[in-house]
Amino acid sequence: MTAPTVGPPGRRESAGRAVVGLVTGRRTSWVVLGFWLVAAVVAAGFASRLGAVQDDEGSPLPAGAESARVLRVQTSAASDAPLPAVVVYTRPTGLTETDRGKLAADARAFAQRTDLGGTVLGPTLADDGTAAQLVVPLDLGPDPFDRVADAVGAIRQTARQDAAGMTVYVAGPAGSLADQSAAVSGLDGRLLLATVAVVVLILLVTYRSPVLWLLPVACAGLALIAAQAVVYLLARYAQLTVTADSGAILTILVFGTATDYGLLLVARYREELRHHRDPHDAMGLALRRSTPAVLASAGTAAAAMSCLLLAELSWTRGLGPVLAVGVLTALVVMLTAFPALLVRCGRWVFWPARPRYGGADIGAGASTSSGAAAAARSGTEADDSAVAGAGAIGWWNRIGRLIARRPRATWLATSLAFGALALGITQLDATGLTSSESFRGSHDSVRGEQVLARHFAAGVGSPIAVLSRPDQAERVRATLAAVPGVEPGSLTSTELRSGQAYLEATLTDPADSRAAYDTVDRVRTALRAVPEAEALVGGETAVRLDVQRTARSDRNLLVPIVVAVVFAILVLLLRSLVAPLLLVGTVVLSFGAALGASVLVFRHIFGFTGEDSSLPLYLFVFLVALGVDYNIFLMTRVREETVRHGTRRATLIGLAATGGVITSAGLVLAGTFAALTTLPLTMIVQLGFAVAFGILLDTAVVRSVLVPALSLDVGRYLWWPHRLFREADNA
Structure with a gap:
């Protein structure tokens, strides 16, 4: 057989070697670390200002949405359309004369506020005499989120002073926004502590070293600072929408x-340290071998997340670049600063299980069924970490042999089990969360809304808003009053400075209820019968309804686009059509199982009655973008081994060689997302749990069982139409 001619390396390969040499060189690695030290200091200044550019109050709707058009007019005439704070007073035994005097005094005090956007309404007593309300219209400017907490706090303090046994709440849009502000206050710090604790715990268990865990955690922190700085600059100068979520x-x-x-790189580095006396040489080879899989993983995740740029909802559209920046920043830091730091530390950083030059070859042990036992029996030549690694590989070898006995039955049974879990989607209610469902725990505005619903028209404080031509205002008023679900006696009207007639009306149902959404639809249908009025329907309920429908539209558009993008990247990476098709199919199946199981947990364990309207799309993007990573790690190794061993044997080798590191990586990523469940925001809790559960499914079942079983069953056809399909020995 003629040996292949080896020519000079191409430009891309030469550039790659130059970068690797820069990162791992004896002198240049110090330069890399110095650069990142300076970059961290500079980036920290920008990262600390990220909270100042977050927009948690603005409408996420596209400019053409009906309720968004109304909101723009309301915002431009804030004194005509203020942010209402509804002060609720209640005494179960009935309000006394003294209580009524207190309410009148509070109304006079609120009327003296300098941030009023209109006339204080009330006090209005409930029919049963046990509750009353005051509506305080606030004008907090174009960005009320930063000021609402102080304003509502002052109103609450005034109302509760000398209340003499009355229970007082502040509800309405202002009260709800203030509670939201309190919920996200300090959120970043609490989440960061929880995330670091999870990562440190898993790394301590994985590495069994009191030192090694410090390096990936430090570099992850550096990546976070750099990512936050980039996101701040994009929000500040490129109008990127960034929210607390x-x-x-x-x-x-x-x-x-x-x-x-970092886990993937450390695994390769540890392996190469047994073949190279010099850590610089070991890191250079480890970096070259692990970089393609890491680049493919990060590129796939960033590309899938960038698809969110096509969304109509601004917070979804803004989330795509934010997450893509995070992934790419993590990639750059972990392929430059992290290997430079590792190589400067040398072998001692692995203490007490330091890999020794000439020790047992765990990677080679994965290539034979007896390799693990051989590594464990290697006596003085094998170090402690080698023996530990051999045990892990032996475990994955046994799993591989079990799957290989009946691969078709294995993937069929696994698929059926996933399908059964996916049936939980039938209980999915992604019509959005109500105000009371948006927060975990008890909140002042939520309790106030419950009192209002028992004693007053449920939509008080969140009226429906209608804009029309002034000459048609009376017809619009009469039409609006006749719509079921609208309180006829609650209609108020005025002419705005924009030359448009403005009408408000109270809904008979809670503003965030399904019944209220139906009323908005009825109002819109009725007003279309007056075409010359050019009426637009808005208000809080209309905004919520339009957000739900836009989220559904985004989901229908983006899901097939994300699938197509990920499939195309896998085709380029694996140079096959069959393997990418199977990998994408397994991830989509895993998504269905994760969503179905999560809905059942939300309904029967957490007690949530519904899901956020954006949850299905976000979960799909995360699980496809991140779940396919582990398939990439596995299949790039299988493809590498197929050249020498054929598809069947390569599948078992790839499973054994990558099993430990991918399991650790999956636990880390699932653990970090699980940290989101500690926050008081229901949407974030739902997303954190569902993504964590989905990643565990991908790690423990899809990558460990389903994909290997499919690969063993399909055999060499996995690589069709690449020449590997024809050349691979699959005997």
Whole structure:
């Protein structure tokens, strides 16, 4: 057989070797670390200002949405359309004359506020005499989120002073916004502590070293600072929408992905240290061998997340670049700063299980069924870490042999089990969360809304708003009053400075209820019968309804796009059509199982009555973008081994060789997302649990059982139409 001619390396390969040499060189590695030290100092200044550019109050709707058009007019005429704070007073035995005097005094005090956007309404007593309300219209400017907590706090303090046994709440849009502000206050710090604790615990168990865990955690922290700085600059100068939710997800995503990439690199580095006396040489080879899989993983995740740029909801559209920046920043830091730091530390950083030059070859042990036992029996030549690694490989060898006995039955049974879990989707209610469901725990505005619902028209404080031509205002008023679900006696009207007639009306149902949404639809249908009025329907209920429908539209658009993008990247990576098709199919199946199981947990364990309207899309993007990573780690190793061993044997080798590191990586990423469940925001809790559960499914079942079983059953056809399909020996 003629030996292949070896030519000079291409430009891309030469550039790659140059970068690797820079990162791992004896002198240049210090330069790399110095650069990142300076970059961290500079980036920290920008990262600390990220909270200042977060927009948690603005409408996420596209400019053409009907309720968004109304909101723009309301915002431009804030004194005509203020932010109402509804002060609720209640005494179960009935309000006394003294109580009524207190309410009148509070009304006079609220009327003296300098931030009023209109006339204080009330006090209005309930029919049963046990409750009353005051509506305080606030004008907090174009960005009320930063001021609402102080304003509502002052109102609450005034109302509760000398209340003499009355129970007082502040509800309405202002009260709800104030509770939201309190819920996200300090969120980043709490989440960061929880995330770091999870990562440190898993790394201590994985590495069994009191020192090694410090390096990936430090580099993950560096990546987070750099990512936050880039996101701040994009929000400040490129109008990127950043919310508290996206900032929280950025934190756990950067820590999770950075640690995953670090685990993969450390595994390769430890292996090469047994073949090279010089750590610089070992790191150079480890970096070259692990970089393609890491680049493919990060590129796939970033590309899938960037698809969110096509969304109509601004917070979904903004989330895509935020997450892509996080993944790519983690990639750069973990392929430059982390290997440079590792190589400067040398072998001692693995203490007490330091890999020794000439020790047992765990990677080679994975290539034969007896390799693990051989590594464990290697006596003086094998170090402690080698023996530990051999045990792990032996475990994955046994799993591989079990799957190989009946691969078709294995993947069929696994698919049926996933399908059964996916049936839970039938209980999915993604029509959005009500105000009371949006927060975990008890909140002042939620309790106030419950009192209002028992004693007054449920929509008080969140009226429906209608804009029309002034000459048609009376017809619009009459039409609106006749719509079921609208309180006829609650209609108020005025002419705005924009030259448009403005009408408000109270809904008979809670503003965030399904019944209220139906009323909005009825109002819109009725007003279309007056075409010359050019009426637009808005208000809090209309905004919520339009957000739900836009989220559904985004989901229907983006899901097939994300699938197509990931499939195309896998085709380029694996140079096959069959393997990418199977991998994407397994991840989509895993998504269905994760969503179905999560809905059942939400309904029967957490007690949630519904899901956030954006949850299905976010979960799909995360699980496809991150779940396919582990398939990439596995299949790139299988493809590498197929050249020498054929597809069947390569599958078993790939499973054994990558089993330990991928399991650790999956636990880290699942653990970081699980940290989201500690927060008081229901949507974040739902996303954190569902993603963590889905990643565990991907790690423990999809990558460990389903994909290997499919690969063994399909055999060499996995690589069709690449020449590997024809050349691989699959005997």
